[in-house]
Structure formats: C-alpha cells, structure tokens
Amino acid sequence: MKVFVIGSGGREHALTWALKQSPQVTQLFSATSNAGISRLTAGAEVTAGDVNSIADFAAREKIDLVVIGPEQPLVEGLADALALRGVAAFGPTQAAARLEGSKVFSKEFMARHGVPTARYVVVETAEEAFQAVSDGSFGFPVVIKADGLAAGKGVIIAGDEAEARQGIQNLMVERKLGEAGARLLIEEALIGREVSYLVFSDGKDYAAMPVAQDHKRAFDGDRGPNTGGMGAFSTPGLLDAALETRIVREIVEPSLAGARADGFPFRGVLYCGLMLTPDGPQALEYNVRFGDPETQAILRRLDSDFAELAFAVARGELGKTKPRWSEDVTTCVVLASAGYPGNYATGKTIHGLEEAAQVESVVVFHAGTRFNASGEVETAGGRVLGVTARAANLNEATAKAYEAVGKIQFEGMQHRRDIGVK
Numbered sequence: 348m349k350v351f352v353i354g355s356g357g358r359e360h361a362l363t364w365a366l367k368q369s370p371q372v373t374q375l376f377s378a379t380s381n382a383g384i385s386r387l388t389a390g391a392e393v394t395a396g397d398v399n400s401i402a403d404f405a406a407r408e409k410i411d412l413v414v415i416g417p418e419q420p421l422v423e424g425l426a427d428a429l430a431l432r433g434v435a436a437f438g439p440t441q442a443a444a445r446l447e448g449s450k451v452f453s454k455e456f457m458a459r460h461g462v463p464t465a466r467y468v469v470v471e472t473a474e475e476a477f478q479a480v481s482d483g484s485f486g487f488p489v490v491i492k493a494d495g496l497a498a499g500k501g502v503i504i505a506g507d508e509a510e511a512r513q514g515i516q517n518l519m520v521e522r523k524l525g526e527a528g529a530r531l532l533i534e535e536a537l538i539g540r541e542v543s544y545l546v547f548s549d550g551k552d553y554a555a556m557p558v559a560q561d562h563k564r565a566f567d568g569d570r571g572p573n574t575g576g577m578g579a580f581s582t583p584g585l586l587d588a589a590l591e592t593r594i595v596r597e598i599v600e601p602s603l604a605g606a607r608a609d610g611f612p613f614r615g616v617l618y619c620g621l622m623l624t625p626d627g628p629q630a631l632e633y634n635v636r637f638g639d640p641e642t643q644a645i646l647r648r649l650d651s652d653f654a655e656l657a658f659a660v661a662r663g664e665l666g667k668t669k670p671r672w673s674e675d676v677t678t679c680v681v682l683a684s685a686g687y688p689g690n691y692a693t694g695k696t697i698h699g700l701e702e703a704a705q706v707e708s709v710v711v712f713h714a715g716t717r718f719n720a721s722g723e724v725e726t727a728g729g730r731v732l733g734v735t736a737r738a739a740n741l742n743e744a745t746a747k748a749y750e751a752v753g754k755i756q757f758e759g760m761q762h763r764r765d766i767g768v769k
Contacts, residue, residue, distance in 0.1 A: 348372050348654060351391060351405055353425065354416030355379035357681075357714030357733040358639035362414055362653075363387050364710065365646045369654035376410070382724045383713025396420075402428035410434055412658050415615075418496060418636055422448035426615075435661040439635050442611035446633040450492045450501075450532050453633050460605030462598055464630045465490070465622075467534040473519045479533040480511040487511070490534040493518050495527030499575030500688060504536060537622040537629055542585060543641050544594055544619045547656065548603055549665035550612030555595070557648050557672050558585040559641040565688060567765045574688040575730060578766030581644040582676040582741050594621065594628045602633070614660060643679040643712050643733045648672050678744040678767045679735040680752050681714070685759030687729035694719070695726040695758040703751040708737045708744075711751065726757055741767055 348371045352363050360383040366372050367387050377388040378395065391408075394400035398420060405413050413429055415421055415438035424441035438444075445452045457464045466485070470476040480489055491514045493501030501524055505511035518528035541563075545556040559581040565571035586594070598619055606613040618634035618641075637645075646653065651671040659668045684691035696719070703711050712735060715728015732755065736747035745767035752762060 348411045348658070349374045349376070349409065350654065351376040351401075351408075351410045351413045352384070352388065352416065353378075353401065353413060353420055355381045355384065356416070356639055356728075357712045357730060358637050358642040359416040360384050360712040360714070361643045361646050361733075361735075362416055362637070364712065365649065365653035366414065366657075369652045371652065372654050376408070380717040380727070381713050382716040382718050383711075385718075398423050398425040398428045401425060402432050402434065405429060405434045406432040412437060412654070412661055414438075414657055416636060418444070418447050418634065421615075421635055422496060435658065437615060437657040437661045439613055439615040440611055443606060443613050443615075444635045446606075446617075447635040448496060450494045450632070451530055454532060456605060456609070457630055460601050460608070462601050462605070462630050463627065465534045465537050467532050470531050470533060473515055476515040476519055476531050476533060477512060480505070480515070481508055485533060485535045488536040490532075490536050491515060491518065492532040492534065493524050493527040494530035494532065495524075497524045497527040500524060500573065501527055502573055504573070537624050537631070539622045539624040541631070542621050542623060543579075543638055544599065544621055545637065545641070545645065546599055546617050546619075547660050547665060547670070548613045548615065548617055549660045549663045550607070550614045551663065552666045553599070553603060553617075554665060554670055555599075556645050556670075557581050557583070558591075559638070559644045560585060561638065561641055562763060562766055565763075567763050572688055574683075576638070576640045576681065577683065577763045578678070578680045579638075579640045579644045580676065580678045580741060580745070580767040581641070581648055583674055590623070590628065594619070598628060598630050602630075614663065639714075640679045640681055640733045643735045644677040647677040647710065647735055647737045648675060673737070675737050675739060676741045676744045677735060677737045678741065678748040679712075679733045680748045680762055680766045681730050682732040682734065682752065682755060682760055682762045683730050684715070684726055684728070685761055687761070691729050692759065693726050693728065697724045697726060697731070697755065697757045699755040700724060702754040703734060706736070706747055706751040706754070709747055709751040710735050711755075731757070731760075
C-alpha cells in the first residue's frame with residue numbers, strides 16, 4: 348500500500364510513525380520539512396496548500412490512501428478532490444468539515460440535533476459582543492470563541508469584563524486572528540473535567556478510541572493562555588462505564604446521526620471535546636480530525652494495524668475490522684519554544700534527541716522541527732516536540748516521559764511539569 352500523509356506537526360509524525368509499523372505499507376510520502384516525518388517518508392512534489400495539486404499527485408503516483416492530518420485541507424475540500432480522482436481519503440468531506448471550520452455552524456448543528464452544550468449567543472459586531480458580556484446573562488468567567496479556524500488560539504476564557512472586552516477587541520476589532528474573528532460565539536463557561544472523546548466513523552459504523560485528557564493552558568496548574576495543547580495522557584479508567592454510555596448515547600450517536608440526516612455522513616475521525624459537568628457530559632466543540640497532542644498518546648496505545656484501520660474507514664468498511672487497544676497508559680509532554688503561544692524565535696539547535704529516544708518505551712514525536720544547513724535538528728515552530736512514553740501505569744509512564752524530557756535541551760525550551768498529575 349502506498350500512503351501519503353498530509354500535514355507537518357506532531358500529530359502527523361505520530362500518524363506517520365503508526366503507519367510505518369504496518370507491514371501493508373510499502374511506501375510513505377509527505378510534503379514537509381518536519382525532521383521526524385522526513386526521516387520516515389519520501390518527498391512529494393506538491394504545491395503547499397493547493398488541494399488540487401495534492402490530489403493530482405496522489406492520482407499520478409497511484410497512491411492507495413491519503414491520510415489527512417490537519418483541519419485546513421479538510422475545510423478546503425481535499426477529501427472531495429481526492430474522491431473525484433478515485434483516491435481513498437482518511438478524512439471527512441468539505442461539508443462535514445464545517446463542524447470544525449465554523450464554530451457557529453457547529454453550535455447550530457448541536458442545537459438542531461439535541462446535543463447538550465453550553466448556552467450561547469452569536470454576535471456579528473463588536474457592539475453586540477460587548478453587550479453580551481456586560482449584560483450579566485452569562486456571568487464570569489465567560490467563553491469567547493472565534494467562528495473560524497484559529498489553530499487552537501481562537502478561544503478565550505475571560506475571568507472578568509475587562510478581560511472579556513480586551514478579547515473581543517483583539518478578535519473582532521483588531522482581527523488578530525484574521526477573518527476567523529469576523530463572527531464570535533459568546534458562551535457560558537462550563538465547569539468540570541475536560542476530556543477528549545474520539546471515534547473512527549465510516550459514515551455508517553463507528554469505533555471509539557481510548558479517552559485522552561489534554562492540557563490546554565500554557566503553564567503548570569492550568570494557568571496562562573490557552574495553547575494548542577501542552578501535553579496529554581491516556582489511561583483506562585478516565586471514564587466509568589455509565590458515563591461513557593451517556594457520552595455515546597447523548598453526544599456521539601446524535602452527532603453522527605445528525606450528520607447523516609443533514610446530508611454529510613461523517614467519514615474519518617470525529618473528535619468530541621467534552622466537559623464533564625455535574626449535570627452530565629456537554630459538548631464544547633467538534634474537531635474533524637485527530638487532536639494534537641492527544642494523537643501521540645492515543646496511537647501509542649493502538650496494538651492493531653493503523654494502516655488497515657484507516658483504509659477501512661476511508662472505504663466505508665469499518666465494520667470489517669476492530670481496533671485493538673492496550674491497557675497500558677501513555678503520557679505525552681510537549682516541549683515548546685520560549686514565548687509560545689505568543690511570539691517565539693525559531694532556529695534553535697536541539698540536543699539530546701538520541702539520548703531521549705533510548706529511554707525505555709519512549710518515542711519522541713517532532714512537531715515544529717527541521718534540519719539546518721549542517722544537518723542538525725533545530726526548532727521551527729511554537730510546539731517543538733512531543734515526548735511520549737507508554738507503561739503499565741500513569742506514574743510510570745509520566746516518570747519515563749519526564750526522564751526523556753530531561754535529556755533534551757534547546758535555547759528557551761519550556762514545558763509543563765504537571766502533565767498526568769491531575
């Protein structure tokens with residue numbers, strides 16, 4: 348099987364690593380300078396960000412399966428372009444990708460199909476937004492979300508009115524995230540434990556993945572700004588059976604049934620970001636692909652063939668295969684550049700990667716890296732590495748991950764020291 352992986356981050360390195368384990372995969376392609384991915388793949392000559400260029404390459408090279416990691420090409424219709432050329436795609440159609448591409452579309456979908464979620468209002472102007480946070484209807488903290496794609500940076504949890512007004516100013520007036528802030532959602536803040544619940548779906552059948560818990564805030568103790576994710580862990584027992592049954596019945600199944608009813612059967616990975624509140628599970632958001640860094644933690648627990656599974660999803664044949672998951676625990680610690688999620692410098696040489704990889708049961712996934720002119724690996728992004736360990740229990744997995752973290756150095760390296768503690 349010839350497989351083309353789309354994307355360049357830590358999630359895509361984990362996907363590539365998992366595909367590389369399959370005896371069915373004879374060739375792997377990518378179009379990225381990510382040092383971890385490029386070591387495992389052949390280069391694909393495509394125009395970055397051009398879905399037709401990617402689809403034409405896949406057809407020309409007789410690619411059997413294209414695994415689409417990030418949300419942007421899905422929202423832009425890459426799966427549709429591949430389908431037109433007869434190439435199997437692991438990822439949803441453009442119509443289904445609206446569940447992530449527009450927070451407003453997503454919320455209205457939830458309301459239409461009875462999926463429990465926070466109270467909200469859609470605002471079209473800054474004046475409406477200022478009114479919504481000052482009239483007392485949502486209280487504080489209040490959640491402010493950019494409507495469009497924002498690379499994990501479009502959610503603000505404002506503790507008071509001043510912070511809320513500044514967030515609105517940044518998103519809607521100054522457009523610091525571009526057109527993503529043209530419309531906003533103002534939502535009540537849900538209180539509880541946040542978890543990520545992911546399922547494979549082929550449009551008819553679905554199969555759940557192990558639950559992972561992400562750590563979004565930049566600093567220890569869940570302080571600081573929201574990021575794309577500073578670490579994650581996955582362990583049996585994060586959900587009891589009764590709670591998981593509620594999640595499936597009240598959120599997952601209505602969401603998949605709603606997609607079919609609305610004319611876009613969902614094929615790929617549906618990520619349900621959830622808050623476990625005293626009143627039961629509620630949906631925070633959908634993503635239409637694997638999360639990052641949840642992917643790193645989840646795929647390290649997969650004991651069956653990921654290529655076979657992804658191909659079955661793409662062909663609508665998920666019912667013919669059954670993923671096998673380990674009872675082991677995984678912990679992923681993200682190493683980031685100084686200043687992330689704000690401004691940060693790149694081009695810092697990374698030391699200790701080989702030593703870290705020698706720690707038992709550790710895999711170091713590359714997120715923002717590249718080779719420099721001397722052939723050394725250097726930083727090339729905000730999130731740089733995802734140091735991921737697998738062990739029999741959470742304490743052991745976390746200890747191994749941090750042991751490996753201690754062997755890696757680059758100028759300005761920052762990370763949380765409490766991943767897997769809560």
